[in-house]
Amino acid sequence: MKNEICTLNVNLAERSYPIYIGANLITNSELYRPHIHGQQVLIVTNTTVAPLYLESVMSALSAYQVETVILPDGEQFKTLSVWQQIIDSLLEYRFDRRCTVIGLGGGVVGDMAGFAAACYQRGVYFIQVPTTLLAQVDSSVGGKTGVNHPLGKNMIGAFYQPQCVIADIDTLQTLDNRQLSAGLAEVIKYGLIGDPEFFDWLERHVDGLMAREQGLLAYAIERSCSDKAAVVAADEREAGNRALLNLGHTFGHAIETGVGYGEWLHGEAVGTGICMAADLSRRLGWLDLGAQKRIEALIERAGLPTAPPSGLDADRFMELMSVDKKVLNNRVRLVLMRQLGYSVVTDEFESTMLEGTLREYGRAAS
Amino acid sequence: MKNEICTLNVNLAERSYPIYIGANLITNSELYRPHIHGQQVLIVTNTTVAPLYLESVMSALSAYQVETVILPDGEQFKTLSVWQQIIDSLLEYRFDRRCTVIGLGGGVVGDMAGFAAACYQRGVYFIQVPTTLLAQVDSSVGGKTGVNHPLGKNMIGAFYQPQCVIADIDTLQTLDNRQLSAGLAEVIKYGLIGDPEFFDWLERHVDGLMAREQGLLAYAIERSCSDKAAVVAADEREAGNRALLNLGHTFGHAIETGVGYGEWLHGEAVGTGICMAADLSRRLGWLDLGAQKRIEALIERAGLPTAPPSGLDADRFMELMSVDKKVLNNRVRLVLMRQLGYSVVTDEFESTMLEGTLREYGRAAS
Incomplete structure (x- = not known):
């Protein structure tokens, strides 16, 4: 499997984008390069994923000005106020509208990073690097981004397509069993649909x-x-x-x-x-x-x-x-x-x- | 001028919409009807505009379930936390994704109501009823919605097109002089561009x-x-x-x-x-x-x-x-x-x- 990259194109007219699937992808600078347009990159991740993969991704992006936001881990933090931390960072680093937001983590990180990219200056570039099976099979396709509200899940959000998705199967080796099973629920769903x-x-x-x-x-x-x-x-x-x-x-x-x-x-x-x-x-x-x-x-x-x-x-x-x-x-x-x-x-x-x-x-x- | 309605079409492929310009429009039920798809309507307005026009608009919409949110008036309230009040209301009234948000007021109301419509359940219907000259000549066209951030104006938002814009020139009679002049600045701008x-x-x-x-x-x-x-x-x-x-x-x-x-x-x-x-x-x-x-x-x-x-x-x-x-x-x-x-x-x-x-x-x- 090593070094084989499968590219799947999601066809949405001018918002089409590729999903790269394979091993050892997150360190591959070449994959990111065509999808980053300015010099400024913000990596959004969480406290669980950061120690595992943040350094690798940062070194793959050493050609850019890379800043990071590390969110607390868990669906309970998928809130408007935690999301605001991403927006605050983008402004504090004075990122312009050609900047790129990378969501490195599971569905929660991807949804919040994507929604921040959708809203910051009314839309900047977004790259998804899903590190859970659930995110790889679900959030990778469809452009759904957003946060929860106390009165309902995913009630605040946007449809917003990424520039590309990098689904590195190596990251699944560090996933705990509950997370792996959670991803399989969505996989089984596709069969049933x-x-x-x-x-x-x-x-x-x-x-x-x-x-x-x-x-x-x-x-x-x-x-x-x-x-x-x-x-x-x-x-x-x-x-x-x-x-x-x-x-x-x-x-x-x-x-x-x-x-x-x-x-x-x-x-x-x-x-x-x-x-x-x-x-x-x-x-x-x-x-x-x-x-x-x-x-x-x-x-x-x-x-x-x-x-x-x-x-x-x-x-x-x-x-x-x-x-x-x-x-x-x-x-x-x-x-x-x-x-x-x-x-x-x-x-x-x-x-x-x-x-x-x-x-x-x-x-x-x- | 009475009873003459000028209709201007903004051509944006599947997101095209009409702007209705004329006198005595906000009470005209027929203008709203083709653009409201469900039964649920939320009117977002502010403390200045509500006493002047809210009742008229509500009576024109008596065929629907109409709820209201009245925001404080002024650019200093164009914030994420005030915006959240709109989202909270939509959820408290249990509005579904076929609901319509109407922004009745100036640019601030329109920007916040439009951004709420853009984000609520990832996008619901939006009608703009601008009551200032500035909003009629500026916010009516272009789909810019959003809120300010302490570090910059309009830094959080979305491009989101309304179903229609109803620009009633009668509402300009109640505008104070500063507001009228403010609108003329944008009018002059079009000449200069x-x-x-x-x-x-x-x-x-x-x-x-x-x-x-x-x-x-x-x-x-x-x-x-x-x-x-x-x-x-x-x-x-x-x-x-x-x-x-x-x-x-x-x-x-x-x-x-x-x-x-x-x-x-x-x-x-x-x-x-x-x-x-x-x-x-x-x-x-x-x-x-x-x-x-x-x-x-x-x-x-x-x-x-x-x-x-x-x-x-x-x-x-x-x-x-x-x-x-x-x-x-x-x-x-x-x-x-x-x-x-x-x-x-x-x-x-x-x-x-x-x-x-x-x-x-x-x-x-x-």
Whole structure:
């Protein structure tokens, strides 16, 4: 695998950009060079990633004026006030509008760095260097940036495309197991949305992925990004089918908000959310019990929880889901599975069916 | 003039939108209707405008769920924390992504409401109802939204286009004289950028404009928006010639930052900034003394200051100008006049010439 770089192009007209996938990429000056336009580079990272990779990235960028912002690590810090630290730094260093912001870290770092790049002087250059599996397969494609609000996740943000994404699979070796599993939740999601062949592949290779075999990881990232890119290219601003990417997310966001950001990892919540979506799809007669069991089994083998934490009963779930962005005109729109590997966005289901799932999975505080 | 509505289209491909200019428009339900897509409308206004026009606008929108946010009035409140009040309200009212944010007021309200619309759930619908001359001729076109930062004006923001702009000239009757003059600074600017014929017209009609003759106001707004739209359509994201619109602004921003936001009106600072740009253009041999005098005379007849306040000496000016967005790679880029009615963006001038202007206009605290 060493020295093989796979380049995947995300096609969005004048906002198209490449994703580089491979080993030993973050130290490769040549990858960054065509995407940096001025002399000024701000690397945004966090306290976990900085000791591991900041120095390597800085040495690859020694030709530029490089400044850094090191944020606290965790979804609970994905707030407007922490985000402001990035803006403050850009101003304190007097960075101009040709500067480049690099997000080095997981999804939280990428979302905040990207949103800072989107808003600083109404938009400067942005490069994403995702160091978690979740960020590599999810944030790499789609241009979603933003921060959370106490009343809802990702409620403040922008669609903003990077100049390029550098997904270095070497960085996955330092990831803890929970983070690796969280990433696999999104990988499995792509199979379920519209790529049944990939779902089959994942069933065969989930153990190898958990063992961090580089060839398998590289393939899973490439296929996930490619699947996501196809959806995003058709619907950049989430007017229609892009909502498919929210499979498991409406349930998942309710879990994250309900237990407080930072308790459950996003991917863990999505893993459980996928199980809940599968349950509702089965109740609607769209998915057979066998398929539901296969999905649950794969989620479990990927080291993910298949049920929400106690403390969220059906009523609380419903309340949390109703502030989610996927609610239009007070109807809950969900991504559900018509069959294994084929999902749809729909609000055409009896609310009693949804209540059935929420009662099945929701539990009062123990 | 009554009941005549002029519609000017700003052409930006899929982000094109109409500007409606005329009398008695804000109460016209039919104007809003095609541009509101959901049921939820948030009107953002301020403590000065609310008692004058909020009720009229609300009654025109009685078919919708209308909520309001009333901000304090003034440039000093164009901050991230005041902006957050808009976001908080959107979330507290549980507005979904099909909601519409209406900015009812001057440039500050429009910039903050527009930036909230740009960021809420990564972008919701936005309608601008500018009630000052400045906002009608400036913020109506171009999609610039944002807030100030203690270290620089408009440093946080987004390019975000409205669904439509409703410029009701009746609202100019309640404007105080300083505000009217501030708007005329931008009007004069359009003449100087590239419309010498309009400059001549302004010299003939400035007294009538100061007397708020409706026909003259409507014409000046239409021509200003049309001039600006032509520049913006060619360069939506300010990569090149759009910077022409900053004539007078780099000097002006330095004045605003130097005296503290809210002391001088933006348009007043731009008025003086135009005089300073004219002075530098004359020093460079581009503008003759007669033209410089005509420009100064028109600025003065429009009720605007032609010199900065005391307390800003040449050094402080230079320091303030160097954090401005128009600085690239440490060279100051300015909009200067090659001749009356024809401006260029340039950093090709001797810095001693700029120093000459700053020494001429800068004064230590008295």
